Amino acid sequence: MNQHVIVTLTLNPSLDRTIEVDRLVHGTVIRATSARLDPGGKGVNVSRALLANDVPTVAVVTAGGADGDQLVHLLEADGIPLGAVRVAGRTRSNITVVEPDGVVTKLNEPGEPLSREELDAVADRVLAEMGSASWVVTCGSVPPGVPTGIYARMCEFFTAAGVRVAVDTSGPALLAAVEARPFLIKPNREELAEAVGRPVDSVGDVVEAAEELRDRGAGTVLASLGADGAVLVEEEGVTIGEAPVAVPRSTVGAGDALLAGFLAAGARGAPALAEGLAWGAAAVGLPASRMPRPEDIRRDIVRIHTRPDLGRSLIA
Ligand SMILES: Nc1ncnc2c1ncn2[C@@H]1O[C@H](COP(=O)(O)OP(=O)(O)O)[C@@H](O)[C@H]1O
Numbered sequence: 313m314n315q316h317v318i319v320t321l322t323l324n325p326s327l328d329r330t331i332e333v334d335r336l337v338h339g340t341v342i343r344a345t346s347a348r349l350d351p352g353g354k355g356v357n358v359s360r361a362l363l364a365n366d367v368p369t370v371a372v373v374t375a376g377g378a379d380g381d382q383l384v385h386l387l388e389a390d391g392i393p394l395g396a397v398r399v400a401g402r403t404r405s406n407i408t409v410v411e412p413d414g415v416v417t418k419l420n421e422p423g424e425p426l427s428r429e430e431l432d433a434v435a436d437r438v439l440a441e442m443g444s445a446s447w448v449v450t451c452g453s454v455p456p457g458v459p460t461g462i463y464a465r466m467c468e469f470f471t472a473a474g475v476r477v478a479v480d481t482s483g484p485a486l487l488a489a490v491e492a493r494p495f496l497i498k499p500n501r502e503e504l505a506e507a508v509g510r511p512v513d514s515v516g517d518v519v520e521a522a523e524e525l526r527d528r529g530a531g532t533v534l535a536s537l538g539a540d541g542a543v544l545v546e547e548e549g550v551t552i553g554e555a556p557v558a559v560p561r562s563t564v565g566a567g568d569a570l571l572a573g574f575l576a577a578g579a580r581g582a583p584a585l586a587e588g589l590a591w592g593a594a595a596v597g598l599p600a601s602r603m604p605r606p607e608d609i610r611r612d613i614v615r616i617h618t619r620p621d622l623g624r625s626l627i628a
Pocket residue numbers: 499500501535536537538539540541542555556557560563564565566567568570588589592593596
């Protein structure tokens with residue numbers, strides 16, 4: 313049995329429309345300098361990054377309406393192995409406006425509700441992949457009306473099936489998922505602060521918050537910190553790293569690329585952190601939510617610290 317497929321689940325995928333402008337001015341008509349349409353959603357991006365680097369993956373997504381048809385068409389055109397579950401609600405569009413300095417303004421639609429039957433169909437589709445799954449990676453926001461414990465339930469079910477579960481979400485869904493003892497969570501700085509209910513302003517704050525979530529059930533915590541890199545907190549200890557990017561092009565999808573690289577390198581220790589940082593930095597140097605290919609990834613820019621300076625402040 314091939315135990316290497318990383319199955320991603322995106323309950324709330326998106327058509328990611330990215331528009332580049334010289335300057336975003338509130339209340340004006342602006343002529344874009346470029347525009348792109350990419351298949352999106354956090355689990356979709358993880359699968360896109362894995363496939364671009366020849367790591368076996370299957371993307372399980374919901375797809376509804378004409379926009380859902382377009383999402384499926386884009387994913388099939390990219391050759392993404394797909395588990396598309398047809399749903400009644402329309403697949404959403406998320407709009408990203410990017411300015412020349414890399415500043416991103418993002419407008420994410422909430423998405424449409426999913427019925428109990430549709431959620432069961434999604435779980436069945438993931439289950440159909442269990443024979444070859446090494447990971448189930450549940451990512452992104454929970455659609456309106458879906459119980460915030462949905463990722464927790466899936467985590468319990470798939471962990472019991474002998475598969476490692478990674479969760480990248482926010483708010484109440486993240487807190488509920490932590491209680492279900494996921495193998496790995498990937499909060500960003502804001503999600504980490506929200507989860508523990510206090511500011512996270514230094515490396516020490518990140519480690520303390522991550523350890524709190526580990527005490528509450530999370531296994532490994534991969535905390536992403538934007539330009540500050542990422543902190544890995546696991547049973548074996550704490551590792552921090554960064555990969556500077558001189559001119560960020562677009563940060564959309566950077567967290568998904570970090571997670572994909574970390575998983576691709578075995579999801580443990582400094583080597584996996586370094587790989588994730590290299591993929592994350594490569595994604596930031598690409599337009600829109602383009603995921604890095606091997607030729608985009610530079611490992612020489614990665615710096616790893618196994619004795620992190622806990623007092624170091626994070627970039628504001
Ligand atoms: N401005 C940047 N410069 C260099 N690397 C970056 C930058 N922004 C993001 N990254 C990389 O992408 C990863 C994910 O970014 P982050 O914004 O923390 O995640 P998310 O997209 O989930 O919010 C970071 O850990 C880092 O490796």
